[in-house]
Amino acid sequence: MRDVVITGIGIVSCAGEGLDAHLAALSGVPNTDAETFAPHPVHPATALEWDRQIPKKSDQRQMEAWQRLGCYAAGLALDSAGVKEDAELKGRMQLIVSAGGGERDYAVDGQILAGLRTAEDPGVFLNERLMGDLRPTLFLAQLSNLLAGNISIVHGVTGGSRTFMGEESSGVDAIRIARERIASGQDDIFLVGGAYNAERPDVLLIYEMGGFLWKRPYQPVWSRPADGGGMILGSAACFLVLESREHAAARGATPLAALAGVASDRSRRQSGSVEQALHGLSRELKGKPDVVISGATGLRGITEEEQAALRDVAPGAAVHATGDVIGHAMEAQAPASVALAAGLIANGTASDALVTSIGHWRGEGALRLTKA
Known part of the structure; x- marks a missing residue:
């Protein structure tokens, strides 16, 4: 089995952009927005100059926020690994993305939720409205593998791609599969990571309905259970460049x-x-x-x-x-x-x-x- 090393990291969140900003944030208090979605605080993504990693305005416009965050972080990871300008290497680089779905039509969602309260048969009402009110093109724009497609288009990573869904577990399994394929000799180098946009009324509604959200001013993770517990969602994206030790050495890359x-x-x-x-x-x-x-x-x-x-x-x-x-x-x-x-x-x-x-x-x- 071959050793697997990390040679590039790209990360963006409320802590800023890049690994150094995030290491510095380990000892600080994260940036929190307690007003926009009150009573639910969220950790908003930092403002980014999208042109630095997504040069075409047309590409930026057709991506939703989670896709832009992911595409930007992927570019940072390629820069960090020193492979951004190596078209041949990116042409055989494998890509694994962990992501959920895109944003929803909030107006339609609101109408359906309001109508369910008075519907004679809620099940029939829900099915009829979902089939009649949601545009097929909206679903196409929400597909999680569009993030992989956008990374391939914008950054030229075209060796093959996979997309994992399943909340936290998808991130673990994306890394696990990449590592196992490199260790076994099936592939030499992967770009792997995920993206998430927390600043969305629909996801806050979903997790609040499950009783998962924190509804008070920010407290550290470990202290929340004593006061009932809960998550504070954060908008973030992170991508890693993983490769075999031999592959990294052959191109002169220093593993982290x-x-x-x-x-x-x-x-x-x-x-x-x-x-x-x-x-x-x-x-x-x-x-x-x-x-x-x-x-x-x-x-x-x-x-x-x-x-x-x-x-x-x-x-x-x-x-x-x-x-x-x-x-x-x-x-x-x-x-x-x-x-x-x-x-x-x-x-x-x-x-x-x-x-x-x-x-x-x-x-x-x-x-x-x-x-x-």
């Missing part, structure tokens, strides 16, 4: 960190299942971490279980929550956490890092990074 292992699980979420899953995933990775980058949500129950597990599997390690840097970015959470861990290893702060991803509803993942 090695991706030593990725493990994932899907427990039934009974009491204690998250803690048990993390113990099992940690044993599978066989690390002795001196730093933990946690994708914890801040939800009551699973957050305390993760804390308990981390005390066992990473005793004495410094623990940071990605949610306290960028908010909770769903599909982009695991790539962003890996980026932070790689940065801490690259600057000498850590030598062995554990990254966790506990989905708000389902899905557990863990990743191990070491010195390159």
